[in-house]
Amino acid sequence: xxxxxxxxxxxxxxxxxxxxxxxxxxxxxxxxxxxxxxxxxxxxxxxxxxxxxxxxxxxxxxxxxxxxxxxxxxxxxxxxxxxxxxxxxxxxxxxxxxxxxxxxxxxxxxxxxxxxxxxxxxxxxxxxxxxxxxxxxxxxxxxxxxxxxxxxxxxxxxxxxxxxxxxxxxxxxxxxxxxxxxxxxxxxxxxxxxxxxxxxxxxxxxxxxxxxxxxxxxxxxxxxxxxxxxxxxxxxxxxxxxxxxxxxxxxxxxxxxxxxxxxxxxxxxxxxxxxxxxxxxxxxxxxxxxxxxxxxxxxxxxxxxxxxxxxxxxxxxxxxxxxxxxxxxxxxxxxxxxxxxxxxxxxxxxxxxxxxxxxxxxxxxxxxxxxxxxxxxxxxxxxxxxxxxxxxxxxxxxxxxxxxxxxxxxxxxxx
Numbered sequence: 001x002x003x004x005x006x007x008x009x010x011x012x013x014x015x016x017x018x019x020x021x022x023x024x025x026x027x028x029x030x031x032x033x034x035x036x037x038x039x040x041x042x043x044x045x046x047x048x049x050x051x052x053x054x055x056x057x058x059x060x061x062x063x064x065x066x067x068x069x070x071x072x073x074x075x076x077x078x079x080x081x082x083x084x085x086x087x088x089x090x091x092x093x094x095x096x097x098x099x100x101x102x103x104x105x106x107x108x109x110x111x112x113x114x115x116x117x118x119x120x121x122x123x124x125x126x127x128x129x130x131x132x133x134x135x136x137x138x139x140x141x142x143x144x145x146x147x148x149x150x151x152x153x154x155x156x157x158x159x160x161x162x163x164x165x166x167x168x169x170x171x172x173x174x175x176x177x178x179x180x181x182x183x184x185x186x187x188x189x190x191x192x193x194x195x196x197x198x199x200x201x202x203x204x205x206x207x208x209x210x211x212x213x214x215x216x217x218x219x220x221x222x223x224x225x226x227x228x229x230x231x232x233x234x235x236x237x238x239x240x241x242x243x244x245x246x247x248x249x250x251x252x253x254x255x256x257x258x259x260x261x262x263x264x265x266x267x268x269x270x271x272x273x274x275x276x277x278x279x280x281x282x283x284x285x286x287x288x289x290x291x292x293x294x295x296x297x298x299x300x301x302x303x304x305x306x307x308x309x310x311x312x313x314x315x316x317x318x319x320x321x322x323x324x325x326x327x328x329x330x331x332x333x334x335x336x337x338x339x340x341x342x343x344x345x346x347x348x349x350x351x352x353x354x355x356x357x358x359x360x361x362x363x364x365x366x367x368x369x370x371x372x373x374x375x376x377x378x379x380x381x382x383x384x385x386x387x388x389x390x391x392x393x394x395x396x397x398x399x400x401x402x403x404x405x406x407x408x409x410x411x412x413x414x415x
Contacts, residue, residue, distance in 0.1 A: 001172055002106050005069055007127035008164060009099055011137025012076045012157050013041060013229075014093065018142040018248040019150040020234045023088075025149070031087055031234075031374065035362025038230035040089045041357035044097035052345015053104040054198060062174045066165050070106070072098030073161025080151040080158075090126055104343040107327045111339060112175040117181075117271060120281060120328040120377060124267025127323050131256035131263070131316075135249075139232065142248020169330050178336035184389035185315065185412065190370065203340045205345060210407040213399040214282070215330075216348050219220045219353035220392030221250045221289065221322055224296060224385040226354035239375045242411055254309055258316030266324035279400040281325035284375075286396040288321030293389035300383025312360065335405040 020034050029037075055064055075095040076115040082088045109121065114122040141153035196204065205211055232251035236242040242250060266284050273280025295318060298311035327343055334342045368377030 001168060001328070002065070003126055003129045004108065004164060005065065005168065006103065006106070006126055007133040007136075008157070008161050009072070009102055010130050010133030011140070012072060012095065012161065013099065014134045014137040014252070015141035015157060016079065016151045017075075017205045017230050018039075018138045018233050018244075018251075019145045019163065021146055021237050021244050022150040022234075022248075022369070027084065031064040031362040031365045031378075032359075033362075034234070035359040037085070037088050037092055038226070038358035039355040040092040041096040041099075042226060042351045042358075043096070045094040045100045046351035046355060047343040048097055048100045049104070049347035049351065050341070050349075051279065051344070054064030054100040054201070056104040056108050056340025056344065057201065058340075060174055061109045061340075062168070062172050063102050064105040065109075065172070066168050068098050069161050069165040069168065070098075070357040072102075073158045074098075075158075075164070076154055076161065077158025078154075078155040086140065098107075100344075100347065103347060104340040107331075107343045108177075108336075108340040109175065111327075111331055111337065112177060113181045116274065116332065119326060120267040120270040120274070121264065121333065122267075122269075123326075123328050124263045124324045127267075127326075128260040128321070129296065131320075134229065134256045135252045138252040139245075139390075140251040141284035142233065146243070146245040146397045171291070176197045181336050188256035198336040201341050204338050205214075205334060205342050208407045210399045211330055211342060212332045213325075213395045213403065214333075215280050215349045217285070217289070217395040218346055218394040220328060220395070221319075222279040222350040223357040224388055225319065226351075227357040227385060230358040231361055231382070236256065239379065241306065249310075254312040255316035255319065258313045259320035262317040262320030263324050266321040267328075270325050270328065279404040281329040282325055282400050282404065283323045285322045285329065286393050286400065288318040289389050289393040289396065293386040293393070296389055297383045300379050300381070300385070333404070358401040370409050376379035 017038065020029075023029050025036065025039075052064075059343060072095050075091055075098060079091050079095070082091055106126070110122055110126060111119055137157070141157075142157065144153045191262075232255075233244075236245065236247040236251050253370040266288070270281040271283045273283060277283060279301055292315055295311045295315035299308060299315060302308050302311065327346070328340055330346060361378060364381035365374045365378040368374075370376040370380075
């Protein structure tokens, strides 16, 4: 059930990028204004994420998930009523307000069904919905917009979320908090786990250098991911002369289908490595970032369509390897009572950094070192993402080699 919620979560947020070329035609938005639209969602998403995480540790997560689905679906539908830059910024920001409450609650809920032996696989299968939603959301939105106008996709996607919320209210079951981390292997606590005070929850997270470094790496990886989500369709239209519908599909299917196929494999590998290495999940993530940097550079720098598609596919595989452990690795060092808050903080730093990506690329395209050649400037800005990916890999290496064993031992003693 949560796979379908996550699918719609990403289909809704990706639809706006697919119609960027049509917004430029109708409203004469330049790349800077489009960058602001792309970032409005991410900034509100990031700003509210700590509150969403604290809520996930204190309230019934099923209710939070359903409420979030209703709110973001309503504002997705409201996007069809936008008539200018200010309205787009407000509606996209409010869509982010709804969506930010989903992930902390969903990740914590799933982790209470799966102990560390299967957690990477479970969260990886859930993560595959991110990619499928991105692909189909982008493609369906682009095709509908190309044939019927840019407002039509939002009139379809919004009501779908409202129907899904009704299904969840009937069938979604809330597990006991901490059920997968009982005192015996595979056992469950004999009584409900009480919530921690807010201050103690934050101190618990802050005492884990591994968790903080994982959040730093997520900033790097997510900033590149948001750039691709926001700008790839327009990049393909401007540089490689794709049609709007074809760009909406091509800009997502090669990357995110490859990620969807890779992430379950990476999750299985991470669970296997964790039996032998304390930092097994992070090793898989780091490998994805190091290899992915090469293909990020190629996407931005190549002028060959064949090389572009190959690089996008390989980048998607590498992204799947990194994404397989985003929350599973974090939860290895954080006990159950603080997992919602930890996921919220992870989203805060990741999306706050990610929100800068679309704006940076927009400014670089307009004011870069090639005056009057926005395509060349955007190409260089996208290729620079390779440097950011390498920085994330360095942070993971520091966590693996210095901090992870100590933090895992501290968490084990707490449990």
